[in-house]
Structure formats: C-alpha cells, structure tokens
Amino acid sequence: MGKAAGDETYFRRSSLFWVTAITVSFSYYTWMVFWPESIPYQSLGPLGPFTRYLLDNHHTLLHNGYWLAWLIHVAETLYAMVLCKSKGITNSCTQLLWFLQTFLFGMASLYYLITYRPRRQKQT
Template structure:
C-alpha cells in the first residue's frame, strides 16, 4: 500500500494467476473464434479434448465463451462496489481494480475481498 490510508489500496494478482488465466482465456478464445487455426495434434491430450469439443459441442463452447466474459464483467462491477464498501475512493485505484478483475476474475477479486481496512467498523 503506497499510502497509509485505504483510499489507494491496490495489489496485483500473483504472476501464477495472471499467466494461468491469460493463457486459458487466450486458448479458449482461439478455439472459439479461430478453431481452424488451432494445432490440435501438437497439444497432446488438451488438443484432442479441444478438437472433440469444437467438432461435437461447438455451441456450448461459443455460448460458454460469452458467459465467461459476462461473469468477468459482473465480477469487475462487483469489485467497484467492494471498493466503495472498503473506503477505496481514489478513482485511479478503483479503475485498476475494475480492469484487473475484468481480465483475471476471482484471482483479483479475492485479493480485494481479503482486504481489511484499518480503523473502519464492519458496518457503517
């Protein structure tokens, strides 16, 4: 935390979660939007599973991809509410939480939910 007050509290998600979520969502996007370009045979069991899902259950993948982004959007909006509830008032800090939660979901939101601001009562 850069300041002593909670108005600018921000923590980055761990590198593990950033890489895991980015690679997973990137692969998911690739298989949904450009399935003909995925080198399934080079990806071992993951490639075989992805090819099977694309060939036999593409609508589930397609709607699941949109649902994933709807969920991430709702998580990001919830992060803004949590920021307000925890006294994080800096607009730039709230924007950082929103963007990070939008892209990395619960890996970011979990950090915000764990934050306990000092000197604030639980109910105000």
Template sequence: MASAGSAASAYFQRASLLWMAVITLSMGFFAWTVFWPTKVPYEHLGPLGSFVQYLVKNHYSTLFNGFWVAWLIHVAEAAYSLRLCSAKGITDSGARRHWVLQTFLFGIASLSLLIAYKPVKKRR
C-alpha cells in the first residue's frame, strides 16, 4: 500500500479537455493570423474576422509582439509550476515533468490546478 507521502510526491492532474481545446485553438488561430495573415478567411468568421482583419491591417506589430509575449508568459508559468512542485513536495521527476510541460502548453488552465493542490501534512 502506498503511503500518503509517496502519493503526494507523484501528484499530477490533467487539465480539463475543454480548456485544453480552447487554448490550443486560440493559440493556433493567433499563430495563423500572425504568420499567415493572407490565408485567414476573415469573411467567414463574422465579427471576429472583421476585428482580426482590422488588427492585422492596422496593428500588426502589436499582434506579432503579443504572440511572443503570450508564449513568454507560458514559459514563466511553466517555470513557476516547477517551483510550486518543489514547494508542495512533488518530488517525482515524471510528475514534475508533466506539470511543467502541461503548464507550458496550456498555461493557467494547468497552473490553477497545481496552485489549488493542498498536500497532506506529514504527521510527526
């Protein structure tokens, strides 16, 4: 039987599939508008298409920089998740690797789960 300490050291919880899909599609669309703006079918996207087309035409440098800032934020969240793993007693390298990778890819959807985790206090 595994002890509470070993369960805490290997703690990992997958983010919600809904949030994973939303973040993947959003970042994918963001990349599409930044790197291939002429290939986006703006007219088929309704008000979102009009808004994004306006941003591409009038504020492209802000979009471009915003894309890289978004990834920089994901990198910072992933680094913070590694620190949180240490602070919460998650010592298993596989679990830590999963937290860092998941947080890098899905940001706050993953990080919020790790922040909410309350490890069981060890009894003396």
C-alpha cells in the first residue's frame, strides 16, 4: 500500500482553548519560579495565598517540577518526530510545525498526531 496524497503535509493546530490555557499557566509557573518577589499576591484572589503557600513550603519541588515539565515537552517533541516519519509526514516544513507546536503545547498538540490515521491508496 502506498501513501495517499496529502499525508506528507498533514498538520492540525491545537485548539485555542488549550493554547491559551497552557500559555497562561506556564507563564504563571515561570513567573513563580524565577520572579516570586514580583508577584502581587494580594491582587490574585484565592490564587495569591495558594501561590504564596506553594513557594513558602514547596519551592524546591516547584523548581524541579518546572524543569521536569520542559524535559517532558522535549520528550514529547522527539516522539512527535518519530510519529511524523511513521505516519508518512515527510514534508520538512510540516515536521517543523509539529516540532514547534508539540514543544510549546505538549499533549495538546501530540494528541492530534497520535490519533491521525493516514489515508492509504491501494497499489495496483
């Protein structure tokens, strides 16, 4: 069986909901880890005291978890490249899109690549 036309350039953007949620939460996490003294705890409602508690009692865990999260994103990105090749996505620009999107948004991107089923043409 051969590849169907279009398989080599298959790409699907992550949903706006997940892109926004991941961007906001990871940005806040970065702020917590690197600039905790600049966080306006009193202005954040219930998130303020919770953030202060985490920083006061679990700073090492937060810091290590931050780097672990990036390491997981790197692993997901490498897996995305393997999936691209195994699913016939051979266009280098399309592979770059999968690489960048998966690095930035992790499973919100990788899900679409995992569930993608390439079309197959019958060889005659």
